[in-house]
Amino acid sequence: MVLLTFCLIGLQFTWGTEMTYGTPYLLQLGLTKSRTSLVWIAGPLSGLIMQPVVGAYADRSTSRYGRRRPFMIVGAAITGVGLLLLGWTSEVVGLFVPDGETKKDATIVLAVLCIYALDFSVNAVQACCRSLIVDTLPVSQQQAGSAWASRLTAAGHLAGYFIGTFDLVNIFPGWLGGDTQFKKMTVISALALWTTTGVTSWAVTERVRLAAEEDRASIKDVLSNLWHRTLNLPPRIQCICWVQFWNWVGWFPFLFYSSTFVGEIYYRYEHPPAEPGSKDEHDALGNIGRLGSMALVIFSLITFGSSVLLPYIIRSPEAPQEKFTPRPPASLAKAAQTILVKAYKLQPDLTSAWMYSNLLFAVITIYAPFVRSLAAATALVAACGVPWAVSCWAPFGLLGIEINKNSEGPRANVHGSNVPGYTAVRGTADEDEDDDIEMEEGQGGVLRINHPDESNAHSSTGELAGIYLGVLNVYTTLPQFVGTFISWIVFSFLEPGRNDHVADEDPDHHRWLNLKKNAPNAIAICMFIGALCSVVAAGMARRLKRLE
Template identity: 25%
Template sequence: MDTKQPGLNFWQIWNVSFGFLGVQFGFALQNANVSRILSDLGADLHSLSLFWLVAPIMGLIIQPIVGAASDRTWNRLGRRRPYILAGAIAAAIGMVLMPNAPLFVALMTPMIFGAIMLALMDASFNICFQPFRSLVSDMVPPRQRNIGYSVQSLLINIGAVIGSILPFLLTNVIGLENTAQLGEVAPSVMWAFYIGATVLLGSVIWTVVRTKEYAPKEYNYYKDVADEPMPDTKQSMGQRFKGFLKLVVNMPTTMKQLAVVQFFSWFSLYIMWVYTTPAITQHIWNVDKKWFDPDYLSTLAVIPQEIVLAKGAAGDWVGILFAAYSVFAAVFSVFLARLADKFGRKLVYSLSLLAGGLGYVSFLIFQDLTPTNVDLLITEVTVPLGAVKLLLPMVGIGIAWAAILAMPYAMLAGALPPQKTGVYMGIFNFTVAVPQIVAGLFSGLILSAVFDNEAKYIIVVAGVSMIAGALAVFFVKEPDQPVTVHE
C-alpha cells in the first residue's frame, strides 16, 4: 500500500484532468462530423475508412515519441504540461482551418486539404492525450487510481456530449444552416469547429495553470525511484530505436493481455465513428446508397433538395446519438470507481463491453420511418421514430465507452515502472491505433464486397467485435489489487 505520496482532494483530481474536457470536445466534433465533411467534399463510402486511417497512424507515431520525450522533460512548466499545451494550440489551429477547406481550392482540392487538416488535428489530439494519461498516473496515488481515471472519464464524456450535440444546437436553436451541396461545408459545422477550438484551448490552459507537477526529487521519492541522472539525450536515432524495441519486447504481461481486449474494442469504435452517419442515413432516413456514390452524384447538375435535407437531418441526429452515449458514459463514470472497488475491475470492464456489443447489434431492429415529433427541451424536431429508438442502444455503448476510457488504464498503471510511465503509456497506444488501422484497411472492403454498401451491417460487425473483447477481459491478470478508499 502506498503511504508516501499525498492523496488529492476531489478538486485537485478534477483540475488534473479538466483539460481533457476540451480535448474530447474537439475529438467529439471530429468523430461526429468528419465523415459528414469528407462526404460533402467528395469522399465515397469505401474511401471514408481510408481517410480515417490518419487518426490511428498519427497516434501510432506520435504517442510513443511524446511519451518518451515527456519522461525526459523537467522544465518550468513541468513534465507533461508543455506537451499538453503545445498539442492544444496545434489542434485549435487545425479545427479552425478544416471546415474552411473550400477556401483553399487554389492550393489543392478541398477533400485533400480536409484530409491534411484531419491529420493535423489528430496529431495534435495525440500530443495532448498521452501526456494527460501520464499526468494522472504521476499525480494520483495508486490508492486513488480508480477515482482518478473515473473523473477523467467523466470529464471526457462531458466534453463529448457538448461537442457532439453542438452542430444540432447551432441549427435548431441559433438557426444556422445545416445543409451543404457537394464541395461545401454546412455553416453549423463550421461554427461548431470554431467554438470547439476555443473550448479546447481554454480548458487545457486551466489544467496547465491549476496543476503543479512534482519536482524530480519529489516524484522519485513518492514513486520509490532511485535518483538517477537524466537519460542521455545525445543518443543516435539507431540507439534510441533499439532501446524502444527492447521496451516493446519486454512490455509488462498485463499490457500484452490488455492489448487483445483493446483490439476488439477499438476495432468496433472505429467502425462506429466512420459509418454511423451513412448507416443512420440509409437505415433510418431511408436514403438509398446511391446518394453516397460520388460517381453517381457527379452525373447530376444538383442534388435533390429532399436528399440534401435528409442527409443534413441524419447528420445532426448522429450528433444527438453520440451526445447520448456520452451522457450515459458520463453518468456511468460517476459509479464506475465504486463498482470496480466492489466487484473488481475485470468483471465491471467485461460486462460494460458486453453492453456495448449488444447495443451495436441491436441497430438492425430499430428501423421505423414513422415521423415523430421530439421535444428536446431546447427545441422540437421531427425525425423518424427509428431515430428515437436508437437512443436505447446508446445506453450500452455509453457504458462500454466509459469503461474503455478508464478501466484499461487503471489496470495497467500498477504494472508500469514509474520512470517509464510516459513511454509505456505511449506504447500502449499501439493497442488503440493498430486495431483502428486494421479496421480502416478492411472495413471499407467488407462494406462494399460483402454488404454491398449497406452500412447498417458493418455496425453489426462492430458489435460482434465488442462482445469478443468482453470475453477477452477474463484472460487479463492484474499485477495488484486496488485499495478501496471511501471519500
C-alpha cells in the same frame, strides 16, 4: 482531480466534432465511403507514431515548466488551427484556385491533409494528458483518477454533442463562426480545447526532472526503447494490452460512423419525400450532424452517469488485500445483514467489469443490421454509453496501477549518475539542488516523485508512464488499422461508388447517401463485425483476471 483531468473535456470535444461531422463532410465533398474509410487511417497512424514518441520524449524532458505541459500546449495550438482550416477548406482553396474540378479535387486534398494534421497534434495532447494523471497520483488514487478522467471525457462528449443538436446557423450570425453548422462547431471546438488545456496547465504543478546522461538519446534510441518495451512487457500489462486491442477493433466502426449511421437510417426510412416540383435542397450535412448529435447526447449522458455510479459499485483493485467484510449496522435485521454481506462478496472488480462491458457492447451492436427507424438507431447508440464508460476507465486505471507497482527496482545514486529508468525530480526550477532530491523511507534508495499528502503511499518515479502508455496506445491504434481495412472491404463490396444513377433534378444528398431501403446497411455490417470482436475482448479480460 477535476483540474488535473479538465483538459480531457476539450480533447473529447475535439474528437466528438471530428467523428460526428468528419465522415459526412468528406462524403459531401465527393469521396466514396470506401475512400473515406481509408482517410480515417490518419487516426491510428498518428496514434501509432505520435503518442509513443511524444510520451517517450516527455518522459526525458527537463523543461523548467514540467515534462508534460509544454507538449500539451503546443499540441493544442496546432490542433485548434487544424480545426479552423478544416472548416474553411473550400474558402482557402478558392483564394488560389478558380471554380471547377481542380478546385474540388484541391479541396478534398486539403481536407484530408487537415485531418491528418489534426489527428497527429491531438494525439500528442492526449498522450500528455494521460501521462500527467499517472505522474501525479499514487497507486491508491490511480483508479479514482482514471474514473475522474472517464467522467470528464463523458462531459466533453456531452457538451460537444449537446451543442451540436442546436441549429447554430440560425442562432449565431454568419460573421460569428461562419455560415454553416460545421464551421461553427470547429470554432467552438478549437476554443474549448484551448481553454481546458490552459486550465489544466495553470492548475497542475509538475516536478521538474533533473538532467541525466541518458537524456541525450536520439530518436532511434527512443524508438528502440519503445520496441524493446513492447516486446518485453510484464505479463499483466501484456494481457491488458491485448484486451484493449480487441476492444478497439469492436469500437472503431461505432466511434467513427455512429452519427452517419443514425442520419442515414433517418434519410433511408423516415425522411419525407420532396413535394412535387421541388428539389428538396437543404443542409443535409448539418441535419445529419444534428440527428447524430442528439443520439450521442443521450449516449454521453448515459456514459457520464455510468462514470459517476460505477466507481462506487466496482471494487477497488486494492480491496482484495483487505481480507474483511464491512460490518453492517447492528440495527439491521439478521436477514438484511446476510444480504449485505453477500452483496459485498458479489461486488465485481475492475477487470470483471471490463469483461462484462465488452459482452454488453456485443449484445447491443449485434442488432445494428436490423435497425429500421430513427428511434431504434438512437436507442442503439445511446445504450452503448454504459460499456463505453468502462472502456474509457478500465485500461488506464489497471495500467496505472501496474506502472506504479512495477516502479521499484535497482538503487539510484543521488550524487552520481542516475540508473536508467529512474527519475531524480525537484519541486521547482528555482530551489537549491541540494534540497531537490526527495526520497521515501523503505523504498530501497530508488528516487521517486514524492506525494506529500500520503507519506505511506507507494509513489511512482513516473519514468515509464509515457513509455507504457505509449505501448498501450500502440495496442489501441493497431486495431484501428484492422477496423479501417474491414470497413474498406465492406464498403467496397456493398457501396462501391456514389449513387450515379441519381437524376440531375434530384437533391445533392441523394448522391452521397445510400437511400436504397432494401440494400444492406454497410455501416451496420461493420458494427456487427465489431460486436464479434468485442466477444474476443471479453475472453481476453477473463484471461487477465486469471493472472491476478
